[in-house]
Amino acid sequence: MIKVVCAIVEQYDRVLLTQRSEQMREGLLWEFPGGKVEPHETEKNSLVREIKEELAIEVQPYKRLQPIIHPYPNYTIELIPYLCKFNGGVVQLLEHKTYHWVLPEDLPNYSWCPADVPIVEEYLQVCRSRQ
Numbered sequence: 001m002i003k004v005v006c007a008i009v010e011q012y013d014r015v016l017l018t019q020r021s022e023q024m025r026e027g028l029l030w031e032f033p034g035g036k037v038e039p040h041e042t043e044k045n046s047l048v049r050e051i052k053e054e055l056a057i058e059v060q061p062y063k064r065l066q067p068i069i070h071p072y073p074n075y076t077i078e079l080i081p082y083l084c085k086f087n088g089g090v091v092q093l094l095e096h097k098t099y100h101w102v103l104p105e106d107l108p109n110y111s112w113c114p115a116d117v118p119i120v121e122e123y124l125q126v127c128r129s130r131q
């Protein structure tokens with residue numbers, strides 16, 4: 001199973017989404033940015049590294065949400081979401097097609113990677129519990 005971490009980066013009342021580029025697996029679908037955890041790397045270190053490599057911004061993971069195990073046709077991933085603070089930098093698209101800063105209420109309107117659908121749901125619950 002491939003272990004993948006993803007970042008729910010919050011700034012003010014919006015959250016950062018990225019669209020995978022055409023050449024990537026799950027091309028053109030939307031995701032929370034992140035990537036595979038390398039051996040001997042902690043989940044948080046891996047997430048900070050991936051976000052810097054892909055988007056050139058600094059994030060600070062502070063809360064792990066419920067991991068999702070999702071079988072794709074040729075491999076299975078464990079997708080581990082973290083709520084993250086935005087710690088600065090300007091987003092540069094080094095791998096993705098595009099990005100959006102989105103209000104939580106608009107999250108269901110995106111074409112998500114299938115593994116992200118329950119994560120979006122849990123995040124919306126987190127947002128509701130804050131009100």
Ligand SMILES: Nc1nc2c([nH]c(=O)n2[C@@H]2O[C@H](COP(=O)(O)OP(=O)(O)OP(=O)(O)O)[C@@H](O)[C@H]2O)c(=O)[nH]1
Pocket residue numbers: 004005006024025026030031032033034035036037077079113114115116
């Ligand atoms: N980063 C990320 N990957 C996700 C999400 N949801 C999801 O199904 N995935 C899948 O998890 C896998 C992670 O691959 P990746 O391509 O982002 O990871 P990476 O940058 O480390 O990959 P690389 O080895 O191609 O450089 C892909 O199959 C991707 O489609 C998500 O929200 N974020």
